[in-house]
Amino acid sequence: GQNIDQPTEMTATEGAIVQINCTYQTSGFNGLFWYQQHAGEAPTFLSYNVLDGLEEKGRFSSFLSRSKGYSYLLLKELQMKDSASYLCAVLNNAGNMLTFGGGTRLMVKP
Amino acid sequence: NAGVTQTPKFQVLKTGQSMTLQCAQDMNHEYMSWYRQDPGMGLRLIHYSVGAGITDQGEVPNGYNVSRSTTEDFPLRLLSAAPSQTSVYFCASKRGFGQGDEQYFGPGTRLTVT
Numbered sequence: 001g002q003n004i005d006q007p008t009e010m011t012a013t014e015g016a017i018v019q020i021n022c023t024y025q026t027s028g029f030n031g032l033f034w035y036q037q038h039a040g041e042a043p044t045f046l047s048y049n050v051l052d053g054l055e056e057k058g059r060f061s062s063f064l065s066r067s068k069g070y071s072y073l074l075l076k077e078l079q080m081k082d083s084a085s086y087l088c089a090v091l092n093n094a095g096n097m098l099t100f101g102g103g104t105r106l107m108v109k110p
Numbered sequence: 111n112a113g114v115t116q117t118p119k120f121q122v123l124k125t126g127q128s129m130t131l132q133c134a135q136d137m138n139h140e141y142m143s144w145y146r147q148d149p150g151m152g153l154r155l156i157h158y159s160v161g162a163g164i165t166d167q168g169e170v171p172n173g174y175n176v177s178r179s180t181t182e183d184f185p186l187r188l189l190s191a192a193p194s195q196t197s198v199y200f201c202a203s204k205r206g207f208g209q210g211d212e213q214y215f216g217p218g219t220r221l222t223v224t
Contacts, residue, residue, distance in 0.1 A: 004152075008150070030209060031210060033212070042200060042217050042218055044215070045212040045214075048209075050209050087152060089153075095207035095209070096141070096166070097155060097169075099155070100145075100152040100153040102152040
């Protein structure tokens, strides 16, 4: 089975740094994805981690620890447009099923 | 490229009616999938296809049928709509099964069953 947990909501201030955590317990693992979803829109790809460590992409970074079943998404220099839901998802061994967590709704305030 | 397209954008059905949600992609992707998204529950996989003529069940397949006669199209059929199927439906595609192959999502279909 698959179990993926994320906080439901977070609030942060414009210009600050925020870390969104994701823990998972899955029967197989072939990588972890982070997607961003603005209200009323489709999810869009942010990052992918399959090996332990930090992947940096501009203002966004994603970290993975496979032994701990843990990942986080780090957003720096927050902007108002970063207000969105952030979805953590785990890919199974066969690469044919992606299981999503419930998503974290981030509100960025001035 | 248009990417992944879905029609209709909005639909209201009465209980017991049937309908087909259309999905097409122009990226020559092997893999296509359907998800539903309900508040607080994230995206849940309904059905997926690894190529033309091949489909398989996801996490929540009951009440839905799919077929994949071409690489481009992957329609989702609701056989007899129920209020529990009120949701936002997303179609997605990806190139294959390589590590890191991201899924591209369509704009979604918002379905209400009364």
